Amino acid sequence: MEKFNKSKKGKDGLIADVDCTAAGEPLCKANGVQGYPTIKYGSPAKLKDYNGGRGFKELAQFAAKNLGPVCGPDNVDLCSATEKAEIDRVMALTDAELDAQIKENDKKTADAEAAFEKGQAQLQQDNQRATQIRDDAVARITKDTKLGLLKSIKADRDFVKAEPLRLEKVKQRKEAKAKREAEETAKHAEKDALAKAWAESGEADCLKIMADLGRPNPEDWKDPKLRD
Numbered sequence: 254m255e256k257f258n259k260s261k262k263g264k265d266g267l268i269a270d271v272d273c274t275a276a277g278e279p280l281c282k283a284n285g286v287q288g289y290p291t292i293k294y295g296s297p298a299k300l301k302d303y304n305g306g307r308g309f310k311e312l313a314q315f316a317a318k319n320l321g322p323v324c325g326p327d328n329v330d331l332c333s334a335t336e337k338a339e340i341d342r343v344m345a346l347t348d349a350e351l352d353a354q355i356k357e358n359d360k361k362t363a364d365a366e367a368a369f370e371k372g373q374a375q376l377q378q379d380n381q382r383a384t385q386i387r388d389d390a391v392a393r394i395t396k397d398t399k400l401g402l403l404k405s406i407k408a409d410r411d412f413v414k415a416e417p418l419r420l421e422k423v424k425q426r427k428e429a430k431a432k433r434e435a436e437e438t439a440k441h442a443e444k445d446a447l448a449k450a451w452a453e454s455g456e457a458d459c460l461k462i463m464a465d466l467g468r469p470n471p472e473d474w475k476d477p478k479l480r481d
Contacts, residue, residue, distance in 0.1 A: 282362075282366060294319070294320060296323045298325070324336050326344065
């Protein structure tokens with residue numbers, strides 16, 4: 254920034270930073286700065302908001318296309334007819350007239366700022382008052398209607414209504430588990446009986462046991478899974 258301002262290009266422009274929380278606050282307010290950081294560009298008398306990217310590449314591209322000498326007392330040749338007429342009008346004013354108009358407009362700006370701050374303060378008071386009214390109303394309703402007791406009783410009743418359904422689901426899960434365990438036990442018992450018959454008595458007894466178990470197919474007893 255300092256390097257640019259001291260260069261040849263700095264003769265036609267200026268890069269500056271302003272602390273809007275300290276000495277630069279009036280300047281920031283006069284130019285509509287509402288958040289930080291804010292970048293503005295253009296004529297000092299009519300700055301515009303920059304809303305592009307904040308990287309060097311984006312800033313450089315924007316500067317190459319948009320920044321340069323602008324209409325003003327030092328560059329009248331860049332002004333439109335309307336802008337030239339306004340510059341001529343202001344240039345014709347005496348020092349006293351300039352001071353009077355500056356003072357008048359500074360006062361208007363200060364009055365607008367004061368009105369804004371007053372409105373902000375009033376809004377804050379209204380908000381605090383509304384919050385207090387709400388809190389008082391809620392406290393009164395809770396106390397007068399025993400809202401906490403009502404909700405507690407309702408919650409107890411809802412629990413009682415839901416308890417039978419919960420117990421039924423628990424019962425169903427236990428029964429399903431018991432059924433699975435019984436089936437597993439029966440399968441192991443069948444396998445153990447076949448394995449024992451195979452070891453002690455041979456094929457005839459195995460076929461008889463298979464038939465008793467409802468599995469008359471003679472090949473079933475040869476299943477390695479049943480003999481394990």
